[in-house]
Amino acid sequence: MPLMIGEMSLAIFFAFILSLLLLASNASLVSKFDTNNTSTPSTPCNPIQSSRGKKLETTNVLITGNSTISSPKRTFNLGFVSPGGKSSWYLAISYASIPTPPIVWVANREKPITNLTSTRLEITAEGKLAIIALPSSTVWQSTNTEKARRLLLEETGNLVLLSAKGLIVWQSFDLPTDTWLPDMNITSGTSLISWRSINDPSPGLFSLRINPQGFNEFELVYNKSVKYWSTGNWTGNAFSGVPEMTIPYIYKFHFSDPFMPSASFWYTERELDGGLRPPLTRFQVDVDGQLKQYTWTQQNEYWNMFWSQPENQCRVYGLCGNLGVCNSTSLKPCVCVSGFSPDNDHDWESGDYTGGCVRESRGLCEKSDGLMEVGAVEFEGATIVPFVGARSVCERTCLSNCSCIGLFHDGKTNLCKNLYGSLLNLRPLSSDSTFQDVLFVRVQKEGIVRKGVSKSVILIGSIGGSVVLLGLVAGMLLIFRKRRKNGKEAPPSARGAGDREGEKAEKWFFPPYAAQKIIEGNVAAVVDDRLGSAYDIDEAQRVASVAIWCIQDNEEMRPTMGLVVKMLEGVVEVTTPPPPKLLQALVSGESYHGVQIDSDKGVSIGGDNAGLYSFGSPSSLGNASSPAK
Numbered sequence: 329m330p331l332m333i334g335e336m337s338l339a340i341f342f343a344f345i346l347s348l349l350l351l352a353s354n355a356s357l358v359s360k361f362d363t364n365n366t367s368t369p370s371t372p373c374n375p376i377q378s379s380r381g382k383k384l385e386t387t388n389v390l391i392t393g394n395s396t397i398s399s400p401k402r403t404f405n406l407g408f409v410s411p412g413g414k415s416s417w418y419l420a421i422s423y424a425s426i427p428t429p430p431i432v433w434v435a436n437r438e439k440p441i442t443n444l445t446s447t448r449l450e451i452t453a454e455g456k457l458a459i460i461a462l463p464s465s466t467v468w469q470s471t472n473t474e475k476a477r478r479l480l481l482e483e484t485g486n487l488v489l490l491s492a493k494g495l496i497v498w499q500s501f502d503l504p505t506d507t508w509l510p511d512m513n514i515t516s517g518t519s520l521i522s523w524r525s526i527n528d529p530s531p532g533l534f535s536l537r538i539n540p541q542g543f544n545e546f547e548l549v550y551n552k553s554v555k556y557w558s559t560g561n562w563t564g565n566a567f568s569g570v571p572e573m574t575i576p577y578i579y580k581f582h583f584s585d586p587f588m589p590s591a592s593f594w595y596t597e598r599e600l601d602g603g604l605r606p607p608l609t610r611f612q613v614d615v616d617g618q619l620k621q622y623t624w625t626q627q628n629e630y631w632n633m634f635w636s637q638p639e640n641q642c643r644v645y646g647l648c649g650n651l652g653v654c655n656s657t658s659l660k661p662c663v664c665v666s667g668f669s670p671d672n673d674h675d676w677e678s679g680d681y682t683g684g685c686v687r688e689s690r691g692l693c694e695k696s697d698g699l700m701e702v703g704a705v706e707f708e709g710a711t712i713v714p715f716v717g718a719r720s721v722c723e724r725t726c727l728s729n730c731s732c733i734g735l736f737h738d739g740k741t742n743l744c745k746n747l748y749g750s751l752l753n754l755r756p757l758s759s760d761s762t763f764q765d766v767l768f769v770r771v772q773k774e775g776i777v778r779k780g781v782s783k784s785v786i787l788i789g790s791i792g793g794s795v796v797l798l799g800l801v802a803g804m805l806l807i808f809r810k811r812r813k814n815g816k817e818a819p820p821s822a823r824g825a826g827d828r829e830g831e832k833a834e835k836w837f838f839p840p841y842a843a844q845k846i847i848e849g850n851v852a853a854v855v856d857d858r859l860g861s862a863y864d865i866d867e868a869q870r871v872a873s874v875a876i877w878c879i880q881d882n883e884e885m886r887p888t889m890g891l892v893v894k895m896l897e898g899v900v901e902v903t904t905p906p907p908p909k910l911l912q913a914l915v916s917g918e919s920y921h922g923v924q925i926d927s928d929k930g931v932s933i934g935g936d937n938a939g940l941y942s943f944g945s946p947s948s949l950g951n952a953s954s955p956a957k
Contacts, residue, residue: 412527617644649684
């Protein structure tokens with residue numbers, strides 16, 4: 329059914345806004361955190377029946393099937409859960425009475441249960457807590473040496489085994505998984521280890537630990553060896569790299585025996601006025617390698633993520649694996665270099681990108697291999713072998729060795745850097761980067777992207793966004809022309825007096841007009857006034873403002889995708905953003921990285937950026953915050 333005039337105007341407006349949002353991303357606007365961004369990696373578990381405050385004696389069966397044990401005030405449940413509704417079951421502690429309750433601890437994270445009906449949790453005759461698969465197979469059991477007589481799930485979320493004298497002989501807080509709760513001690517011998525993927529609680533590659541040398545700071549590490557973020561040294565009341573800890577807070581942090589092997593760190597809740605309890609909170613090492621803190625907002629039934637480190641997701645070591653390209657503004661942060669594909673499609677779909685990318689031919693190398701220009705990027709992981717030689721020598725040396733995965737070559741100094749090993753987390757250069765040369769990656773000959781040809785799946789930084797913007801703006805131009813042929817002109821507020829017949833009508837083009845009105849803060853002028861009350865002007869203003877925040881010239885000013893979701897939902901206030909150069913270029917008609925928008929010609933690519941579609945072209949190496957001259 330054809331769109332009505334007002335509907336078409338509104339459709340064009342929102343298509344324009346969508347194009348601005350996509351400028352900061354190389355992926356479709358599909359929300360990772362509309363369901364996952366403000367919740368834990370755990371997904372809704374199968375319904376379970378509760379048995380509150382259960383305390384059972386030795387040899388008694390504690391849990392079977394969907395039954396659970398609850399903490400005294402029903403803050404936490406213990407039971408068998410199946411993340412993602414798969415056929416794998418785990419004994420886990422999760423929040424109770426919360427929609428899609430996050431899982432905070434898993435017992436058998438490396439050995440899932442496949443048949444729940446024949447599985448039970450019990451205290452054995454030896455006084456150990458055990459998961460038993462009938463008839464007699466032990467799936468998991470506690471490590472206590474003293475015999476336990478009773479089990480209790482505390483209100484803190486700590487699962488404890490008590491002796492006949494009431495002493496704790498084992499507790500889950502000593503064996504954390506990926507989540508850190510109030511009153512939980514992190515010692516020099518314990519770590520928080522991420523899940524493998526959003527539905528797989530087996531140990532992932534990212535962990536949080538106390539520095540094992542100085543015992544004076546926390547650090548995030550990759551594969552138990554490579555540090556990629558730290559809190560900085562303990563100063564007595566805060567960590568030097570986390571100055572916000574000194575702000576009056578509803579939680580109090582404690583560090584016992586810093587600088588000693590016996591060091592331990594924990595945090596506790598401060599009592600609020602009137603004896604009220606602070607909102608539920610938890611720290612979590614997420615599957616994406618970031619350390620995040622969440623608090624529960626009861627009014628909106630919403631987990632608010634208000635702190636995360638590293639702030640830039642692409643600073644997580646090895647997040648995208650070998651030859652994966654990272655884009656922190658994208659909802660799916662990793663893509664593969666052209667000519668390569670995910671090593672494991674299932675892992676990538678589950679949010680685990682660490683396996684990286686492999687050649688689509690699955691072979692190591694071929695005689696017909698060539699080198700593809702990627703652009704000026706940062707990376708980690710590779711071993712660099714430098715020598716002085718001409719470009720041809722540099723290429724020949726690399727291509728003659730199957731272990732060489734790429735190279736840099738400086739034409740001015742003839743310095744060649746051949747790369748071996750893995751290229752992890754390819755990403756656009758940051759302001760403090762020491763790399764300035766252009767990277768070439770070894771690919772199959774037919775996978776090489778020629779200058780000016782758009783074959784690559786890599787769209788680095790705002791160059792990729794510009795290509796997406798180009799397509800959408802061109803589409804809007806076609807829509808407008810189709811409308812004009814059907815006798816449907818621009819909205820009266822855009823036309824001014826009369827109908828702009830003849831030559832003047834031919835020069836009217838929606839994107840520059842919309843950009844000008846958005847800069848002026850007059851979003852209502854962009855929407856057809858014939859819609860009347862059929863749209864919400866406040867919502868339109870909010871969407872437009874969020875879009876402009878997402879394309880700020882300074883990347884540090886752009887909101888994270890999690891924050892974008894909150895802004896669009898109205899949970900977070902949206903302030904008035906400064907007009908970025910892209911909108912100014914739309915209004916003035918300047919070329920912005922080769923994208924030229926003209927009232928007469930519509931959209932074109934030209935000038936020094938003719939190779940825009942090739943990420944190896946000069947346009948990919950410039951300053952994305954400055955219009956091309």
